[in-house]
Amino acid sequence: MNTFSEILKRNSLSITDGRIKILELFYASDGALAHADIEKNAGLVLDRVTVYRTLQTFVEKGIIHQVPTTDNSVLYALCRQNCANGHHHDNHVHFVCNQCQETVCLDDVTVPAVKLPAGFKPIQSAMIVTGLCNNCK
Amino acid sequence: MNTFSEILKRNSLSITDGRIKILELFYASDGALAHADIEKNAGLVLDRVTVYRTLQTFVEKGIIHQVPTTDNSVLYALCRQNCANGHHHDNHVHFVCNQCQETVCLDDVTVPAVKLPAGFKPIQSAMIVTGLCNNCK
């Protein structure tokens, strides 16, 4: 019983080759992945529709989260913190490199609080920083 | 010569009914608009394709900017600051209301700086706060 199986088991999901494969991809990447990335790398094993459904399931279970983006792309990344059943404590900064286009989760950098105008009640914050990453600099 | 015409003229764009209409919609809304919102409100006057092309043109000219979102939707909002030709200084916080789903640009709230890990060079930052807005509270 390896780590990936444990993750699935912990979330009451059946252990299947496809899900293991997708988890592998996320753990192999230190950044965020788009649907297309996953399909490209797991496409031999998995149907496109299954990729959609698996990502959705993983988001619901809190295994991955959707990463905010400044363009309109949809990215997913592992929840490293204790996120459970759709309740994400995904309050770290995401960094997008202008050079290599990678999106990295800066798990150790928390989103700072801001003072909002009167009447606005904040519940959650997300932050995206673009620039040059440690590889491209 | 009204304001909208001036905006178009300043950006060397032809003054057309469709563009005026779309500018009107943005100025009438204090929040961000999705392609669907615009099409719904300008659909009698404008073809869907024209809406796509106009939004793209406006982004290139720096009249509007794409608003970052935590889900996968694509939103646009006016650049209130001096953005020119695709170079946006869009450094204010965006607020998304969980209740009414409106996205508001908090022009007066600037995105705070964060300390990044060694090797990361920030160029621009975006921030999205979700919660309850001043109307829904």
Next chain:
DNA sequence: GTAACTGCAAAATATTTGCATCCTT
């Protein structure tokens, strides 16, 4: 054995492109 998962087909949506026509300058 049963419920969960997957693949395939197809529907529904969203976005882009080409081209002929019309409008702004």
Next chain:
DNA sequence: AAGGATGCAAATATTTTGCAGTTAC
């Protein structure tokens, strides 16, 4: 008049849904 802007048709891309067959437990 000329170049830009628009509408329409159609191509392409993306995401969702239904259902039947398969697999995990």
